């Protein structure tokens with residue numbers, strides 16, 4: 258009886274999390290235009306340069322989670338995310354791969370790294386995500402990473418769109434997205450294990466769901482700011 262009740266509560270919790278797919282940024286008009294091949298080279302460049310600010314800050318966000326997390330088993334797996342983005346030596350890691358994407362779309366490394374193209378709304382949204390991870394309970398920060406449940410479908414669609422429509426971009430520049438196709442499912446599976454383990458009460462589960470809503474807002478706000486700067 259207790260068992261059945263627990264399973265049902267966990268299932269509806271997972272459903273509530275997964276239902277956020279509806280609010281994911283793949284539905285944003287800018288992403289829709291990107292995946293339909295309707296963006297110009299300057300618009301693609303604007304997106305790549307702005308998204309770099311997100312990439313740059315993901316390891317700091319994950320380090321904030323590590324610093325707040327008392328569970329050694331969780332830390333052992335979570336630390337992998339930082340290594341994935343930073344690499345361990347020069348020339349490796351997701352941030353480097355994103356810089357190469359920048360080069361492939363015609364942006365000099367320096368102009369991506371120094372953030373000169375980053376618009377205020379993107380900076381504000383990314384900073385809010387890092388602050389959330391620093392200041393909220395670590396399990397909520399883990400829950401906020403669960404947008405990655407929805408990322409692989411978008412990555413696959415994006416890869417196909419780039420190969421089909423944006424043939425002016427050298428295919429080697431897309432390595433970042435290929436790597437995320439493997440990493441995102443592994444990461445989101447772990448994050449889902451953690452939140453289902455730690456969020457048992459209705460209140461804890463509601464806070465996890467709210468954290469994921471917040472993160473959907475972060476991603477959506479970034480797209481709004483990019484859209485405003487390069488499309489409208």
Ligand SMILES: O=C(O)c1cc(C(=O)O)c2c(n1)C(=O)C(=O)c1cc(C(=O)O)[nH]c1-2
Pocket residue numbers: 315401402403404405407408411437476
């Ligand atoms: O391009 C995208 O649409 C997209 C979305 C997300 C996401 O859903 O948060 C991430 C990424 N990419 C990504 O590359 C990445 O490394 C990443 C880390 C995280 C996170 O919250 O910890 N999300 C994402």
